Amino acid sequence: MTIDKGGSPIEFRLDPSSGVPTYLQLVQQVEHALRLGYLNPGDQLPKVRDVVAALTINPNTVLKAYKELETKGLAAGRPGQGTFVQASLTQVALPELSGLRRSMLGWLSTADEAGLDEDGIVALFTSVLRDFFKTRPEAHKGAGKTKGVA
Amino acid sequence: MNVIETTGLGKRYGKSWALLDCSIAVPAGRLAALVGPNGAGKSTLMNMTVGLTVPTDGTVTVLDGTPIGSPEALDGIAFMAQDAPVYKNLSVADMLHLTHNLNRRFDAAYARTRLTDLGIPLKKKAGKLSGGQQSQVALTVALARHPRLLILDEPLSSLDPLARQDFMATVMTAMTDDGVSVLLSSHALADLERVADYLIVLGGGQLRLAGETDDLLAEHQVLTGPAADADRLASQLAPVQDKRAGAQAHLLVRNGGPDAQPVPPSWEPHPVGLEELVLAYLRPAAAANPAASRTSLSEVSS
Numbered sequence: 001m002t003i004d005k006g007g008s009p010i011e012f013r014l015d016p017s018s019g020v021p022t023y024l025q026l027v028q029q030v031e032h033a034l035r036l037g038y039l040n041p042g043d044q045l046p047k048v049r050d051v052v053a054a055l056t057i058n059p060n061t062v063l064k065a066y067k068e069l070e071t072k073g074l075a076a077g078r079p080g081q082g083t084f085v086q087a088s089l090t091q092v093a094l095p096e097l098s099g100l101r102r103s104m105l106g107w108l109s110t111a112d113e114a115g116l117d118e119d120g121i122v123a124l125f126t127s128v129l130r131d132f133f134k135t136r137p138e139a140h141k142g143a144g145k146t147k148g149v150a
Numbered sequence: 151m152n153v154i155e156t157t158g159l160g161k162r163y164g165k166s167w168a169l170l171d172c173s174i175a176v177p178a179g180r181l182a183a184l185v186g187p188n189g190a191g192k193s194t195l196m197n198m199t200v201g202l203t204v205p206t207d208g209t210v211t212v213l214d215g216t217p218i219g220s221p222e223a224l225d226g227i228a229f230m231a232q233d234a235p236v237y238k239n240l241s242v243a244d245m246l247h248l249t250h251n252l253n254r255r256f257d258a259a260y261a262r263t264r265l266t267d268l269g270i271p272l273k274k275k276a277g278k279l280s281g282g283q284q285s286q287v288a289l290t291v292a293l294a295r296h297p298r299l300l301i302l303d304e305p306l307s308s309l310d311p312l313a314r315q316d317f318m319a320t321v322m323t324a325m326t327d328d329g330v331s332v333l334l335s336s337h338a339l340a341d342l343e344r345v346a347d348y349l350i351v352l353g354g355g356q357l358r359l360a361g362e363t364d365d366l367l368a369e370h371q372v373l374t375g376p377a378a379d380a381d382r383l384a385s386q387l388a389p390v391q392d393k394r395a396g397a398q399a400h401l402l403v404r405n406g407g408p409d410a411q412p413v414p415p416s417w418e419p420h421p422v423g424l425e426e427l428v429l430a431y432l433r434p435a436a437a438a439n440p441a442a443s444r445t446s447l448s449e450v451s452s
Contacts, residue, residue, distance in 0.1 A: 014344070016343075019421065019423075021364070021367075022344050048326055049323060049326045049327065052319070052322045052323060052325075052326050053319050053322070053323050055344070056315050056318045056319045056322060056344065056345065057322065057344045057345060058181055058322060058325070058344065058345050058346070058347050059322060059325050059326040060179070060180070060181075060347050061344070061347065
């Protein structure tokens with residue numbers, strides 16, 4: 001049973017080995033699609049019935065995922081029509097992004113010279129990232145003009 | 151609203167109880183999975199719910215307090231017995247005709263459309279169809295009565311993986327379209343992980359666990375830590391399963407929700423999967439005495 005209704009720009013898939021609950025996988029895939037521009041405001045999310053038939057999952061799971069997206073303000077249900085993307089998840093603007101990328105490349109070559117291999121770099125980055133968000137004061141990302149990271 | 155409610159329900163055959171003191175309340179709109187080993191009492195519970203077996207003890211009602219066997223209950227429930235029963239010598243079309251005449255409510259147009267969509271030839275004898283097609287015919291006949299509660303006894307056991315997926319897709323689509331509630335028994339736990347949002351675990355004729363699947367998974371965790379500290383923690387948290395080696399212990403505990411106890415230092419929490427959870431509740435040791443660390447389990451050579 002392939003779904004070929006052309007209603008939504010995206011199609012879900014499930015990773016059975018990820019250990020992530022099914023509804024959360026759907027939420028994450030929508031967020032990912034928003035970040036990468038596969039989905040834009042006004043686009044329709046796959047119909048519950050189509051997702052259920054394509055993935056053989058419980059309709060309540062899809063409804064739970066869509067409700068979560070509504071709570072996050074990313075999607076909104078239109079009675080009788082379906083669920084539609086409400087907001088975008090645009091990240092930092094492109095010029096800023098390439099600046100961040102450059103400074104990160106510099107850090108990476110320092111780490112490489114210091115003798116860290118790829119796994120070591122990932123481990124270090126993950127742990128520093130976690131500490132950073134744990135200890136960061138209330139000031140959230142959107143609050144005013146934050147100082148550059150690097 | 152509950153589609154099935156039992157209180158102290160029991161069935162005795164001769165001297166042995168097939169089901170004992172079972173009290174459950176299955177909410178509407180769910181796919182409830184009834185799991186447990188052979189002889190756990192799954193079919194007994196289902197047969198009492200549809201009225202094929204009379205309880206020895208306790209009560210059971212369906213569809214918000216409707217008594218079993220009443221016209222409302224008979225109209226509202228569709229039951230598919232084990233091994234997808236079809237009339238092997240009748241053509242599919244004749245079977246639809248027969249079922250139409252045997253039931254007060256039967257949507258023949260729906261049944262024909264569904265079977266045509268599935269590519270099942272109506273002229274063929276039901277017995278000549280593949281196992282997957284026979285189960286789809288039986289399911290279609292059940293769904294064409296537009297029941298509010300669909301009860302499926304081991305529908306997947308004789309199907310290959312592809313037919314299982316097609317079968318479950320049909321069930322899930324019916325849930326989406328008609329809002330039918332489903333009770334499905336199975337011992338293939340892997341098949342249920344994504345479909346069951348309510349879980350009923352039976353073992354040895356007794357109810358071991360029941361609840362919303364997501365809640366149950368969130369409330370349980372495995373704590374991994376030093377075996378030396380395990381006795382103290384076990385007495386606090388009454389593990390469902392207690393696995394120990396010389397140095398390390400894994401305790402599967404029910405510890406979640408708003409009044410969850412904090413994980414003690416040097417213990418590491420891990421989430422639990424559906425299969426692991428069900429198996430833990432089916433182990434006789436855990437069921438007989440979940441609270442105590444039994445001698446058989448705590449043979450820690452120190």
